[in-house]
Amino acid sequence: MKPVADSGQLALLSNRKDTMAQMFLDRVAATPQREAFRYPAGDQWKSVTWRETDELARRRAAGLIALGVEPEQRVAIASSTRMEWIDCYLAAVLAAAATTTIYPSTMSSDVAFIVADADVQVAIAEDAGQVDKLREHRAETPSLHKVVLIDGTPLDSDGDWVISLSALDSLGDAYLAEHAAVVDERVAQIKADHLCTLIYTSGTTGRPKGVRLPHSVWTYEGAAVEGIRVLSPDDLQFLWLPLSHVFGQVLVAVQCQIGFATAVDGRIDKIVDNAAIVQPTFMAAAPRIFEKAHARIVTMIESDGGVKARLFHWAFGVGARVSTLRQAGKEPSGLLAAQFATADRLVLSKIRDRFGGRIRFFVSGSAALDKKLAEWFHAAGLLILEGYGLSETAAGSSLNRPTQYRLGSVGPIFPATQVKIAEDGEILINGPGVMSGYHNQPAQTAEVIDSDGWFHTGDIGHFEDEFLFITDRKKDLFKTSGGKYVAPQVIEGRFKTICPYASQFVVHGNKRNFVSALVTLDPDAIVAWATSNGLTGRPYAEIVTSDAARAMVQGYVDELNAGLNRWETIKKFTILDRDLTIESGEMTPSLKLKRKYVEAQYADLLDKMYE
Numbered sequence: 001m002k003p004v005a006d007s008g009q010l011a012l013l014s015n016r017k018d019t020m021a022q023m024f025l026d027r028v029a030a031t032p033q034r035e036a037f038r039y040p041a042g043d044q045w046k047s048v049t050w051r052e053t054d055e056l057a058r059r060r061a062a063g064l065i066a067l068g069v070e071p072e073q074r075v076a077i078a079s080s081t082r083m084e085w086i087d088c089y090l091a092a093v094l095a096a097a098a099t100t101t102i103y104p105s106t107m108s109s110d111v112a113f114i115v116a117d118a119d120v121q122v123a124i125a126e127d128a129g130q131v132d133k134l135r136e137h138r139a140e141t142p143s144l145h146k147v148v149l150i151d152g153t154p155l156d157s158d159g160d161w162v163i164s165l166s167a168l169d170s171l172g173d174a175y176l177a178e179h180a181a182v183v184d185e186r187v188a189q190i191k192a193d194h195l196c197t198l199i200y201t202s203g204t205t206g207r208p209k210g211v212r213l214p215h216s217v218w219t220y221e222g223a224a225v226e227g228i229r230v231l232s233p234d235d236l237q238f239l240w241l242p243l244s245h246v247f248g249q250v251l252v253a254v255q256c257q258i259g260f261a262t263a264v265d266g267r268i269d270k271i272v273d274n275a276a277i278v279q280p281t282f283m284a285a286a287p288r289i290f291e292k293a294h295a296r297i298v299t300m301i302e303s304d305g306g307v308k309a310r311l312f313h314w315a316f317g318v319g320a321r322v323s324t325l326r327q328a329g330k331e332p333s334g335l336l337a338a339q340f341a342t343a344d345r346l347v348l349s350k351i352r353d354r355f356g357g358r359i360r361f362f363v364s365g366s367a368a369l370d371k372k373l374a375e376w377f378h379a380a381g382l383l384i385l386e387g388y389g390l391s392e393t394a395a396g397s398s399l400n401r402p403t404q405y406r407l408g409s410v411g412p413i414f415p416a417t418q419v420k421i422a423e424d425g426e427i428l429i430n431g432p433g434v435m436s437g438y439h440n441q442p443a444q445t446a447e448v449i450d451s452d453g454w455f456h457t458g459d460i461g462h463f464e465d466e467f468l469f470i471t472d473r474k475k476d477l478f479k480t481s482g483g484k485y486v487a488p489q490v491i492e493g494r495f496k497t498i499c500p501y502a503s504q505f506v507v508h509g510n511k512r513n514f515v516s517a518l519v520t521l522d523p524d525a526i527v528a529w530a531t532s533n534g535l536t537g538r539p540y541a542e543i544v545t546s547d548a549a550r551a552m553v554q555g556y557v558d559e560l561n562a563g564l565n566r567w568e569t570i571k572k573f574t575i576l577d578r579d580l581t582i583e584s585g586e587m588t589p590s591l592k593l594k595r596k597y598v599e600a601q602y603a604d605l606l607d608k609m610y611e
Contacts, residue, residue: 009415012227019215021187024256028054035261039083060091063172071096074118078102079126081266096186098195101244103589112137124148192216210439217394220432222257224414235260238280250395279356284363288591295500315347319379351380370493371408394433409467427461428454478510484567499556514571516609520579541577572609
């Protein structure tokens, strides 16, 4: 087993709180006047302090109690990432309730399943569209007795089943007027092992499973991140990640523990614009965001061409040499230092400015980050700290540090967490961040948590020194008919880094005599490419299935194959006439590929490549 927590690691958790509610209230008491959050209000950003956040959360907590919500009963939040999401989440925490999260893109049938399976009492819905989903399956969700609408006006036809968010606030005010101490009394009842969050997995296969996360996992995550000292109260986070995902939620817990401020806006199309305005010191994201940023910058430079492109490539060549030195703990000197100063002033600093100019590091999680992509950003002076965890481990189990990192790894493990590698290479985790089990599914819980408490992650990995490396998902690994194992995620990530026009690259070949791939091209990036290749104004499907597009992709596939083992090389590929989407069921809301679903959907195209 490697590594194992020792007393020194446990000492890093000395500031751990008992419950998520207490962690939040202690933060309010410690820094009441410091900025807690800022969020867009029209064309401006509005800021609120920790005390103001507490006052609003208490009002809404009292409103939930007035609606009859009891300790550990579920309050669902069906909304995109926004300030109201956080306020309502904190309100549920202070009411001793447990939140259940629903992605706003979730189909109505799955919404009904989650609400029924979680026995949700109150649902907080972002808009009329989310209410429609709940109304459509109302007969299947008898426990749901109240819906709170964030945006818009409730319909008269819904009676008092739907109320506005302001009505919830008014209920809270009235209840507090008669029961002034009710929120503090609720908080005092909460125990560390009480349910805080029931988060449903994205479900790359089958129905989503409810992961039961008690208060203790969030207080552990907060204390562990504080203990490894990667963040301070003076940091500023830009949070756009879906708060319905465990990656987004852990960032709220960590913020409550450490006390830094967070700018909140979940509009993905505004990420770059917002970063330039907010000027955060750190931001977390899934790899797809880094892939798209890299692709946009590279395609823009390639379309300009000429001197500008030559200068860009020279600067990144210099940056790459400096990156290699810095990864070894050294700094450039002499001629290289002078070249780097010029490259940084003319090119590399401009890349950093696109993200506000103050980024100390990014954090990448939720899926595998291609090492070459991390190296490209590092050459620009932007360090991406990759971490690792699952919904079942409250998101964080390992993380690279700003002064202790190895690109391509997911870093050293968190204090007091134990990790070991099984004989077949599977990563097993034991520690305070592991879930208490799957909701209503004891058999499936027993399948993943053994009698000694080890959670079987389903991921394949290994250690190099203290750094953990992830190879692939155990279920995604396949063996060709020639008996060779292939790790598709590694190849897919590498191709998306090589090809700036790629959106998805689905590697296939289980029990086949060679490896093939389904390719989709990014709708935004391919427009600029089309303009330079005589296809201006053509429909997307016509562009991507053209001979010119196929030749372009073939060039990048050849480049990919040059770095692969013979049995891994892509012998054939098919470009799809549309991108894979969440709405079509091919991607999870956290942008993970539903591999088996996609392979089933495109079975005819895959089979055709082997005729």
